[in-house]
Amino acid sequence: MPYVVTRSCCADASCVLACPVNCIHPAPGEPGFGTAEMLYVDPRTCVDCGACTTACPVDALKPHTALAPAELPFLELNASYYRQNPHEDRAPMYVVPRQRALPAGELSVAVVGAGPAGLFAADELLRHPGVRVTVHDRLPTPYGLARAGVAPDHQDTKQVTELFGAIESQPGFGYRLGVEIGTDLSHADLLREHHAVIYAVGAATxxxxxxxxxxxxxxxxxxxxxxxxxxxxxxxxxxxxxxxxxxxxxxxxxxxxxxxxxxxxxxxxxxxxxxxxxxxxxxxxxxxxxxxxxxxxxxxxxxxxxxxxxxxxxxxxxxxxxxxxxxxxxxxxxxxxxxxxxxxxxxxxxxxxxxxxxxxxxxxxxxxxxxxxxxxxxxxxxxxxxxxxxxxxxxxxxxxxxxxxxxxxxxxxxxxxxxxxxxxxxxxxxx
Ligand SMILES: Cc1cc2nc3c(=O)[nH]c(=O)nc-3n(C[C@H](O)[C@H](O)[C@H](O)COP(=O)(O)OP(=O)(O)OC[C@H]3O[C@@H](n4cnc5c(N)ncnc54)[C@H](O)[C@@H]3O)c2cc1C
Ligand code: SF4
Ligand code: SF4
Incomplete structure (x- = not known):
């Protein structure tokens, strides 16, 4: 009963490190990862442990017996990736993400843009003790195009906002919404209050x-x-x-x-x-x-x-x-x-x-x-x-x-x- 990656996959690779047998590809660093439309589970090596499902922010990974009729073609799509990209020699991956250390002490960062890029940047920063992040957005509500772009009939993709909820609840996180940088506040204003500014303003036009x-x-x-x-x-x-x-x-x-x-x-x-x-x-x-x-x-x-x-x-x-x-x-x-x-x-x-x-x-x-x-x-x-x-x-x-x-x-x-x-x-x- 292999697991199968389905339509809502956004190729963010969160599941790759969760898999104990390295059967989700292409993985970061492998050829084709940067341009992959989605990732694929190798049905021959998947051991059905289900660990990948908890890592996936958009519920894209499913056991093949749980696929809806419209999702059945994804079983073949996952399998065909491995026929076209054979990898008999891939060893189980024991990759430890590179540890990035920030200098000790208090650090205040302004993030401009409360879309996925801004919130994931905040999440990364808040892993370091002593960091405070204030996420700014011109709109009164956060989540950028995950809220206002993704189509309403793709509710599975919109589930990513649950992950944003977990980011927001971390100590050191704060919002300043309804504030447009460049109009209501300037870059210089932000630099007066913060040590650094990250721009994650998307592509709005x-x-x-x-x-x-x-x-x-x-x-x-x-x-x-x-x-x-x-x-x-x-x-x-x-x-x-x-x-x-x-x-x-x-x-x-x-x-x-x-x-x-x-x-x-x-x-x-x-x-x-x-x-x-x-x-x-x-x-x-x-x-x-x-x-x-x-x-x-x-x-x-x-x-x-x-x-x-x-x-x-x-x-x-x-x-x-x-x-x-x-x-x-x-x-x-x-x-x-x-x-x-x-x-x-x-x-x-x-x-x-x-x-x-x-x-x-x-x-x-x-x-x-x-x-x-x-x-x-x-x-x-x-x-x-x-x-x-x-x-x-x-x-x-x-x-x-x-x-x-x-x-x-x-x-x-x-x-x-x-x-x-x-x-x-x-x-x-x-x-
Ligand atoms: C129509 C559409 C459908 C999509 N469907 C999918 C899908 O099904 N699956 C999928 O994986 N991806 C989908 N995407 C892509 C996904 O939405 C984007 O990749 C993602 O939202 C980009 O995140 P971001 O944070 O870079 O930018 P955005 O989500 O655009 O966020 C940028 C934020 O910055 C704010 N901002 C901009 N300028 C300023 C300023 N001067 N001051 C303060 N705030 C500012 C904006 O208000 C916005 O909230 C879709 C995109 C679109 C447009
Ligand atoms: S079910 Fe387990 S073995 Fe199969 S892809 Fe997911 S994490 Fe890997
Ligand atoms: S975690 Fe989900 S969305 Fe991300 S690459 Fe894996 S299957 Fe795709």
Whole structure:
């Protein structure tokens, strides 16, 4: 009865050291750890002790007999990782984390940002005697995007907030909420009160498409839309145009999948989550029947992860279809293409809501008199750069018009500068 890692895994590796037989990989320091979509249990070496489950903050580890029907594909996904990455010679790991010592004496640290990064930084600091940490956030409630980003139908992922509760209860921990650094308090103010300041302000804004019509009503950033359905104080009172049969999401990462699921979900199912009351009421009267996700590149380059695609494939009462398969791409090239080819072969059921994963398509302009009425798109073709990166370029085949009243821009997140701190515009980071 091996244990299995499932969809909510965020690859933080908390379980790796808990496992007595070193059967969860890739582990920190191993090839592929930094880019892993999730970690995997080796079914041949797992001894079913259950130690990993207590270490996991999001309840991702389950005995295979406890998997829900929609989770069964994860059994094979875990096993196939070890067929592709054999490691017969791996010895049980006796890794002792590197001990970091702070100088003796009192230390007061200001952390800016009460999201996961800020709270884990506070946790690390509070392991040292004599340290006090004050976590600041511009919002009246903590937890950043773990509260206001993660989709309401992913309650297992939101369980990570229970871990934050344990961090908050440690001696030396304090909050100062509803205070924006750079506006209400400056960096210099913080340095007057504390020995050090840690910035963990996340990536709060979206990247723009840079096309005509992007600012028409009905063209919305996924950042704002997600904040709306999660009841974020900045966006909770927004109104969105759901009186349209088709919504188009530009981008195909995991956030794009979140948005597509929420737009096509049964409102009665959403009512059992922590979705905002206002968003739920609007979704109950929504006319959206089809959500099209556009990807400039092909299925093999889709930005969403395999665990999220498996969850999408398991949706009940929503058809998921695939449009745009590059000539010559073998269906079994990767696990992702295998799943997408399987979806492409499905026959849609008349009357169901539909999510269309459309590839090799790029947005050209958003059109409409006073609000979005359509999105013009064009086909692309793939080429490989000298450095081996597969990119898309227009194939020169003219444009196509997709009628829609709602375009959601979902092509990546970007940090905002904090007044008083240096900011590198190109990378969106503090240099
Ligand atoms: C839509 C969406 C869905 C996601 N779903 C998942 C998922 O299913 N699983 C998963 O593992 N991950 C998911 N993620 C990713 C996860 O939420 C982020 O990786 C994580 O929240 C990043 O943590 P952070 O602390 O760096 O930033 P954030 O969570 O963004 O926290 C930053 C905090 O800093 C505060 N802040 C910013 N500027 C200032 C300032 N000047 N002064 C004071 N406070 C400030 C903000 O208010 C915020 O609370 C999702 C992300 C998004 C956007
Ligand atoms: S059940 Fe035990 S042996 Fe199996 S993965 Fe978890 S910790 Fe390792
Ligand atoms: S502890 Fe849970 S979330 Fe973290 S890597 Fe392990 S299975 Fe994934």
């Amino acid at each position: 979206d990247r723009r498409l840079g096309i005509e019509g992007e600012d028409l009503p009905g063209s919305v950033s996924a950042t704002d839309f997600v904040a709306w359905y999660n009841g974020h104080p900045d966006r909770a009172h927004d109104e969105h145009r759901l009186d349209t049969e088709r919504a188009v999401v530009v981008g195909n990462g995991n956030v794009a999948l979140d948005v597509a699921r929420i737009l096509t979900a049964d409102p009665d199912d959403l009512a059992r989550t922590d979705i905002s009351d206002r968003a739920l009421a609007a979704l109950r009267t929504s006319r959206v029947r089809e959500v099209v996700l556009l990807g400039r590149r092909g299925p093999a380059q889709a930005a969403f992860t395999v665990p999220e695609l498996l969850a999408l494939r398991a949706l009940k009462n929503v058809d998921v279809t695939v449009d745009g398969w590059p000539e010559g791409l073998a269906a079994d090239a990767t696990e992702k293409t295998r799943l997408l080819a399987e979806l492409a072969a499905r026959t849609p059921v008349e009357g169901r809501r539909r999510i269309v994963l459309r590839f090799l398509t790029s947005p050209v302009r958003i059109t409409g008199e006073r609000a979005v009425q359509a999105l013009e798109v064009t086909g692309t073709e793939l080429h490989t750069d000298a450095d081996g990166t597969v990119r898309a370029r227009p194939s020169g085949g003219g444009t196509e018009t997709l009628e829609t009243g709602l375009v959601l821009r979902c092509v990546g997140y970007r940090a905002r500068p904090v007044p008083g701190l240096p900011f590198d515009e190109d990378s969106g980071t503090v240099p």
